[in-house]
Amino acid sequence: MLGVFDSGAGGLTVVKEILALNPGISICYVGDTARVPWGNKKPDTIIHYSRQLTKFLIKKGANTIVIACHTASSVALTAVSEIVGDVQVIDMISPSVLEGLNTTRNGKIGIIGTRTTINSKSWETALLKLKSGLKIIQKSCPLFVPIVEENLEDHPGAYEFIDLYLKEIKDLGVDTLILACTHYPFLIPQIKNYMGLNISLVNPAKSVAKSFFPNIDTGELKIYLTDQTPLNNRFFMQFKGMGNVKINTLSLEEIEHE
Amino acid sequence: MLGVFDSGAGGLTVVKEILALNPGISICYVGDTARVPWGNKKPDTIIHYSRQLTKFLIKKGANTIVIACHTASSVALTAVSEIVGDVQVIDMISPSVLEGLNTTRNGKIGIIGTRTTINSKSWETALLKLKSGLKIIQKSCPLFVPIVEENLEDHPGAYEFIDLYLKEIKDLGVDTLILACTHYPFLIPQIKNYMGLNISLVNPAKSVAKSFFPNIDTGELKIYLTDQTPLNNRFFMQFKGMGNVKINTLSLEEIEHE
Numbered sequence: 001m002l003g004v005f006d007s008g009a010g011g012l013t014v015v016k017e018i019l020a021l022n023p024g025i026s027i028c029y030v031g032d033t034a035r036v037p038w039g040n041k042k043p044d045t046i047i048h049y050s051r052q053l054t055k056f057l058i059k060k061g062a063n064t065i066v067i068a069c070h071t072a073s074s075v076a077l078t079a080v081s082e083i084v085g086d087v088q089v090i091d092m093i094s095p096s097v098l099e100g101l102n103t104t105r106n107g108k109i110g111i112i113g114t115r116t117t118i119n120s121k122s123w124e125t126a127l128l129k130l131k132s133g134l135k136i137i138q139k140s141c142p143l144f145v146p147i148v149e150e151n152l153e154d155h156p157g158a159y160e161f162i163d164l165y166l167k168e169i170k171d172l173g174v175d176t177l178i179l180a181c182t183h184y185p186f187l188i189p190q191i192k193n194y195m196g197l198n199i200s201l202v203n204p205a206k207s208v209a210k211s212f213f214p215n216i217d218t219g220e221l222k223i224y225l226t227d228q229t230p231l232n233n234r235f236f237m238q239f240k241g242m243g244n245v246k247i248n249t250l251s252l253e254e255i256e257h258e
Numbered sequence: 259m260l261g262v263f264d265s266g267a268g269g270l271t272v273v274k275e276i277l278a279l280n281p282g283i284s285i286c287y288v289g290d291t292a293r294v295p296w297g298n299k300k301p302d303t304i305i306h307y308s309r310q311l312t313k314f315l316i317k318k319g320a321n322t323i324v325i326a327c328h329t330a331s332s333v334a335l336t337a338v339s340e341i342v343g344d345v346q347v348i349d350m351i352s353p354s355v356l357e358g359l360n361t362t363r364n365g366k367i368g369i370i371g372t373r374t375t376i377n378s379k380s381w382e383t384a385l386l387k388l389k390s391g392l393k394i395i396q397k398s399c400p401l402f403v404p405i406v407e408e409n410l411e412d413h414p415g416a417y418e419f420i421d422l423y424l425k426e427i428k429d430l431g432v433d434t435l436i437l438a439c440t441h442y443p444f445l446i447p448q449i450k451n452y453m454g455l456n457i458s459l460v461n462p463a464k465s466v467a468k469s470f471f472p473n474i475d476t477g478e479l480k481i482y483l484t485d486q487t488p489l490n491n492r493f494f495m496q497f498k499g500m501g502n503v504k505i506n507t508l509s510l511e512e513i514e515h516e
Contacts, residue, residue: 034303035293040407045292045485048510115487143415146404149298157401157418164413227303229373252306256514 001026002216003062003087005053007046008036008225009235010145010182011068014092015221016238017209018066024244026219028060029068034226034252037145039114039181043075046116050076051083055258056224056250063215064088066208070113070180074120090211096178096204097126103200104176108135110169113180115140123180137172141165141184148183149231153190162187162194170195178202186234220244226252259284260474261320261345263311265304266294266483267493268403268440269326272350273479274496275467276324282502284477286318287326292484292510295403297372297439301333304374308334309341313516314482321473322346324466328371328438332378348469354436354462355384361458362434366393368427371438373398381438395430399423399442406441407489411448420445420452428453436460444492478502484510 002025004015009031019025030053032038038046050072057065065087067073067080073091081089100109100123111123118140127134143161152158169177177199179185185203192199221244225232228249239245262273266289273287288311290296296304308330315323323345325331325338331349339347358367358381369381376398385392401419410416427435435457437443443461450457479502483490486507497503 034299040487040489041292041485042487045510142408143401143404143410146401150400152401152419152422155418155422157415157422160413160415160418161410164410164415227299229298229300231298252303 001028001061001063001219002213003057003060003065004029004068005050005057005065006031006069006182007038007049007071008033009232012223012235012238013182013185014066014068014205014208017205018213019221021209022213024218025213025216027221028057028062028224029221030056030224030250032226032255033228033232037114038069038071039116039145040142041116043116043120046072047076047079050080052255052258054080054083056255058084058087062087064090064213066090067092069182070204071117074117074122090208092180092204092208093122093126095207095211096180096202097123097130099207100127100176100178100202101131103202106173106175107133108172108174110174110177111136111138111180112141112165112177112184114145115142117180123178135172137169137174139165139169144187145181145183148186151234153187158190162190166191166194174199176200176202178204180204220246223247224250226250226255259286259319259477260322260324260471261315261318262287262324262326263308263315264289264327264440265296265329266291267490270481270493270496271440271443272324272326272463272466275463276471277479279467280471280474282476283471283474285479286315286320286482287479288314288482288508290484290513291486291490295372296327296329297374297403298400299374301374301378304330305334305337308338310513310516312338312341314513316342316345320345322348322471324348325350327440328462329375332375332380348466350438350462350466351380351384353465353469354438354460355381355388357465358385358434358436358460359389361460364431364433365391366430366432368432368435369394369396369438370399370423370435370442372403373400375438381436393430395427395432397423397427402445403439403441406444409492411445416448420448424449424452432457434458434460436462438462478504481505482508484508484513
């Protein structure tokens, strides 16, 4: 069974892409909606949460774990890997970095994500390790997550903040922009429109979905959330029509005592 | 010693007002920055967190507790009161409701807050209990908190979202608007500018500060946070020049095991 965790419901966009390429595989998803968002929080806090969620997934029987959260992939990958034994851990960084390198023609790559993701320089470091001489520009876009959660991508206020965050990246003439946060793909039409025709957007959820997932049975998608509010509905909608989806509420106390 | 808790650092605006009217009293503040924000979360989750923080404050020696969070005041007051024994609990609702009633001349009162605060109808219920026949309009403004946390109140995007959230309230001709969230006072100039000269804004932090705080010694302000990021600096700045402030980091594990 494939275990997937995220700070909230956003990682379900990753699950959707995995299921599109690997139909019917058994997935257990846990989203820490009671403590979301993680994007402005300290690495130590994110490591603490990531380990609690990892232990939960292993207890549920996961033999492969996807860290479907860019912030956790940036700061908690080592800490998670230390406690999983033989279980394989897949993060959001490596697959999307390769895709970014394959995509760029002018060697100018932009990365946008949460503050903690950008501060970690995880994407930048991974890119430069594979190819020196790239021109990398990073920018945190803290208002994009709440704008997406509020379904306000098409509001004039959203356009103002897109300009605030992306102007410098646009002016630099990057041809490839990595959307290093689960919520940002909801802004693809607006970002494309702002950045112009020559931009290629890399959605790490699609990159990760191309990974090899060995020894995973077929089965259902079980979703566990530590807090359940109507805000999550946007992410559940992606599985509309899929019969084998179960949405469960999870007591945070169970996670706290992992 | 006065114990004060909030979902994050925002409740420090309440502490500032309390200290302005009660200089030098001993205060222990705990802000749950590791799990902030609470405004979109379920009442059960907020009750769980509020009880953990309350237990922490009582252990520290609080003999009066201020729930310096409007969302927690809306949904967790009863649950907190049940576990405090003789300790007095002060919430954000009662003092600001009285102030709102004293302020309005035309009987049209607006209330803005987080989604969970507004859904609870706590302010509306309290107002109508004291005076029937009021015309009350409530509106949740979920983007105001991240806009304030990002110091973007003066960005054109902020003006767009102020219009989105406050247009209906303005059109109704309310003369009194209660700012039922710790972050909203940072938007006072912009809200006044948008609403026009005839609006009176009620800041519940100032209303609560007028409460009677008996049996509190003089002493220092101790601030405990479960996660500490540069975002909190804006709230610490309020105490600049005050010598007796100590900022501590607290392990979330300590709170989880309360």
